[in-house]
Amino acid sequence: MSVLDIDFVRAQFPAFAEPSLEGQAFFENAGGSYTCRHVIDRLTRFYTQRKVQPYAPYEASRLGGEEMDEARARLAALMGVATDELSFGPSTTQNTYVLAQAFRKFMKPGEAIVVTNQDHEANTGPWRRLAEEGIEIREWQLDPQTGHLDVAHLETLLDEKVRLVCFPHCSNVVGEINPVAEITAMAHAAGAFVCVDGVSYAPHGLPNVDELGADIYLFSSYKTYGPHQGVMVIRRALGGLLPNQAHYFNAGDLYKRFTPAGPDHAQVAASAGMADYFEALAAHHGHSGTAAETGAFVHDLMRAHEVKLLQPLLDAVKDRNDVRLLGPAQAETRAPTVALALNRAAEPVAAQLAEFGIMTSGGDFYAVRALEAMGIDPAEGVLRISFTHYTSEAEVAKLIEALDRVL
Numbered sequence: 001m002s003v004l005d006i007d008f009v010r011a012q013f014p015a016f017a018e019p020s021l022e023g024q025a026f027f028e029n030a031g032g033s034y035t036c037r038h039v040i041d042r043l044t045r046f047y048t049q050r051k052v053q054p055y056a057p058y059e060a061s062r063l064g065g066e067e068m069d070e071a072r073a074r075l076a077a078l079m080g081v082a083t084d085e086l087s088f089g090p091s092t093t094q095n096t097y098v099l100a101q102a103f104r105k106f107m108k109p110g111e112a113i114v115v116t117n118q119d120h121e122a123n124t125g126p127w128r129r130l131a132e133e134g135i136e137i138r139e140w141q142l143d144p145q146t147g148h149l150d151v152a153h154l155e156t157l158l159d160e161k162v163r164l165v166c167f168p169h170c171s172n173v174v175g176e177i178n179p180v181a182e183i184t185a186m187a188h189a190a191g192a193f194v195c196v197d198g199v200s201y202a203p204h205g206l207p208n209v210d211e212l213g214a215d216i217y218l219f220s221s222y223k224t225y226g227p228h229q230g231v232m233v234i235r236r237a238l239g240g241l242l243p244n245q246a247h248y249f250n251a252g253d254l255y256k257r258f259t260p261a262g263p264d265h266a267q268v269a270a271s272a273g274m275a276d277y278f279e280a281l282a283a284h285h286g287h288s289g290t291a292a293e294t295g296a297f298v299h300d301l302m303r304a305h306e307v308k309l310l311q312p313l314l315d316a317v318k319d320r321n322d323v324r325l326l327g328p329a330q331a332e333t334r335a336p337t338v339a340l341a342l343n344r345a346a347e348p349v350a351a352q353l354a355e356f357g358i359m360t361s362g363g364d365f366y367a368v369r370a371l372e373a374m375g376i377d378p379a380e381g382v383l384r385i386s387f388t389h390y391t392s393e394a395e396v397a398k399l400i401e402a403l404d405r406v407l
């Protein structure tokens with residue numbers, strides 16, 4: 001297994017060479033990541049050379065349209081799905097909102113949806129609103145101590161009435177990686193579809209959605225080194241069943257059915273830069289193979305680096321009396337998104353950390369239900385420390401030292 005070349009990685013992100021950010025260690029990646037140069041270059045090129053209505057037969061327009069198609073094709077291939085199964089919306093929250101409108105018509109009163117109280121509000125609130133149509137909402141509840149979602153509990157919520165199970169690949173405050181393939185298999189066996197919020201997971205390696213078996217998989221490209229978009233995979237079998245949410249004459253195009261607004265041309269086109277980056281990363285580390293193999297290679301490369309850096313941070317906070325670590329203390333089982341409850345307001349602590357050149361944030365991170373279920377006052381919030389594969393060992397050491405000063 002290759003070891004991540006961190007110098008190469010950081011050279012792909014202009015933020016690391018930006019004088020105004022020098023000396024600042026970035027630990028709020030779960031809020032939004034730095035952008036790789038490939039995306040920035042494509043965005044600049046689009047705005048300077050192709051800022052016209054795409055898909056017309058003149059050169060600038062043809063190229064713009066081709067780049068938008070390229071983004072869908074290459075990201076879909078990295079994730080093991082067909083090109084028209086991947087689409088872009090303004091954000092994950094808007095994507096779930098549109099999907100919920102489709103399920104509103106698709107489902108009948110008396111049928112049920114399973115939601116969790118571990119999710120960010122984006123993948124739970126829109127679904128809960130379907131109670132207005134007489135749809136039963138069943139809550140898969142996290143363990144109030146650990147934040148863990150127990151699949152044995154899900155088993156008791158599933159029966160023939162359930163049409164959809166919504167859950168996160170990993171919560172943006174608990175951080176534990178949920179067993180998506182296992183949960184999906186259980187839901188499918190009960191005759192239900194699944195909608196997986198991958199927003200907190202995808203920055204740590206794009207998953208192979210075909211292998212996971214998920215019917216819907218969502219992530220936000222602005223947290224995954226790209227522009228501000230919501231990326232949505234909807235498998236064909238489900239996408240064809242759900243009622244079209246776009247203009248009636250676009251119903252035949254799967255990738256248009258659940259994105260009723262006109263797309264943000266430049267940002268969709270620039271998203272191909274995420275694929276450029278992942279492929280460049282794989283090539284630099286000596287890998288070659290199919291797109292899906294490249295996706296898997298990059299995923300494992302990133303994860304290994306993150307797990308190595310994460311364990312010392314978890315070790316530094318897990319036994320402190322003044323800190324409650326949410327989620328597991330073993331790096332292998334979680335993403336490097338570490339929320340700490342401090343028994344006091346978290347934001348002033350983030351402000352103190354900023355004085356030591358550590359960028360973090362405090363708050364509820366729209367995971368209000370999860371915090372409340374764990375007995376944490378959302379108004380106090382949690383201090384959230386989140387990093388990715390581009391974070392260095394030295395930055396984690398600096399963070400641990402700063403935490404020691406301010407906690």
Ligand SMILES: Cc1ncc(COP(=O)(O)O)c(C=O)c1O
Pocket residue numbers: 030031090091092093094120122123168170171172197199200219220229230
């Ligand atoms: C886990 C999770 N899901 C969903 C969202 C919402 O994503 P978006 O900002 O694209 O609507 C966020 C954003 O913070 C998130 O962290």
